[in-house]
Amino acid sequence: MKPFLEISQLGKTYPTPSGKPAVIVEQFDLKIRKGEFVTLIGHSGCGKSTVLSMIAGLTDVTSGGIILSGREVVGSGPDRGVVFQAPCLLPWFTAFENVMLGIDQVYYTAAREERRQIAEYYLTVVGLADAMHKRPAELSQGMRQRCGIARAFALSPKMLLLDEPFGMLDSLTRYELQEVLLDLWQKDQKTALMVTHDVDEALFLSDRVVMMTNGPAATVGEILEIKFPRPRSRKQLLEDPFYYELRAQLIGFLEERSHHRPVHAAATPPPAVPPRRRNFLSSLVHA
Ligand SMILES: Nc1ncnc2c1ncn2[C@@H]1O[C@H](COP(=O)(O)OP(=O)(O)OP(=O)(O)O)[C@@H](O)[C@H]1O
Numbered sequence: 393m394k395p396f397l398e399i400s401q402l403g404k405t406y407p408t409p410s411g412k413p414a415v416i417v418e419q420f421d422l423k424i425r426k427g428e429f430v431t432l433i434g435h436s437g438c439g440k441s442t443v444l445s446m447i448a449g450l451t452d453v454t455s456g457g458i459i460l461s462g463r464e465v466v467g468s469g470p471d472r473g474v475v476f477q478a479p480c481l482l483p484w485f486t487a488f489e490n491v492m493l494g495i496d497q498v499y500y501t502a503a504r505e506e507r508r509q510i511a512e513y514y515l516t517v518v519g520l521a522d523a524m525h526k527r528p529a530e531l532s533q534g535m536r537q538r539c540g541i542a543r544a545f546a547l548s549p550k551m552l553l554l555d556e557p558f559g560m561l562d563s564l565t566r567y568e569l570q571e572v573l574l575d576l577w578q579k580d581q582k583t584a585l586m587v588t589h590d591v592d593e594a595l596f597l598s599d600r601v602v603m604m605t606n607g608p609a610a611t612v613g614e615i616l617e618i619k620f621p622r623p624r625s626r627k628q629l630l631e632d633p634f635y636y637e638l639r640a641q642l643i644g645f646l647e648e649r650s651h652h653r654p655v656h657a658a659a660t661p662p663p664a665v666p667p668r669r670r671n672f673l674s675s676l677v678h679a
């Protein structure tokens with residue numbers, strides 16, 4: 393079967409003032425099946441957001457290519473719904489109006505009532521039924537992120553790209569939103585690729601966890617299959633000894649990689665501070 397998303401030999405380099413380009417990602421290969429939930433985990437700065445951003449079409453690809461549902465990805469588009477750590481909501485619009493903004497653009501041929509129903513449906517599913525007419529400033533961080541998730545799903549994208557969407561939330565809200573996300577993902581049968589730093593989040597959500605090696609020239613390190621049955625219950629997972637085996641494998645990979653981090657040039661010591669010259673007034677006082 394053909395993969396739904398196929399990333400082949402993907403690479404990203406940035407120019408540097410020294411003239412020697414910085415290789416961030418190199419030879420990154422990944423195939424994702426339709427309806428699969430894949431998480432990308434790796435050390436800070438290794439290039440996870442860079443990969444996601446290239447799939448979203450927000451960052452240019454230096455080498456290789458990305459094919460989504462049989463078509464090469466060129467630029468951004470509504471076929472890919474993106475959720476960042478903090479949703480970019482327009483402050484003068486309500487949650488409902490923020491969601492409607494995208495719907496009006498994507499479903500411009502649908503009747504106004506139909507578009508309104510789509511926005512209301514997704515805002516209700518994410519738990520904002522009573523707060524959808526509030527502005528972002530009147531919403532908590534978690535509520536704003538719920539709105540960001542509703543907005544992404546409402547546009548019915550082929551694929552969801554999530555970059556640490558729960559990174560700024562407290563653990564209780566994070567747990568709640570993980571369930572909201574899983575619920576929607578299952579209902580709408582979406583394909584999802586999500587970046588996370590959280591090993592437990594990756595295990596709870598994913599069908600596969602892709603571990604990235606450290607940069608520079610980061611690539612796919614190992615891939616872990618997470619075969620727990622769905623729908624998943626956090627409690628059941630935590631009672632399963634296999635969960636701790638997978639957790640240990642993930643942490644082991646991350647720790648091992650952290651021991652192999654590239655050695656940076658030794659920091660140059662700060663210049664010796666020259667002795668303070670007394671100003672004229674103090675020389676008079678101390679004379
Ligand atoms: N526009 C840019 N120009 C030059 N270098 C960049 C640019 N954007 C990112 N980088 C570099 O690419 C590397 C990877 O960054 P990226 O944001 O993808 O990491 P990350 O794995 O998402 O990190 P984190 O977990 O902290 O979010 C970093 O070294 C970063 O400095």
Ligand SMILES: [Mg+2]
Nearest residue numbers: 440441442555
């Ligand atoms: Mg990042």
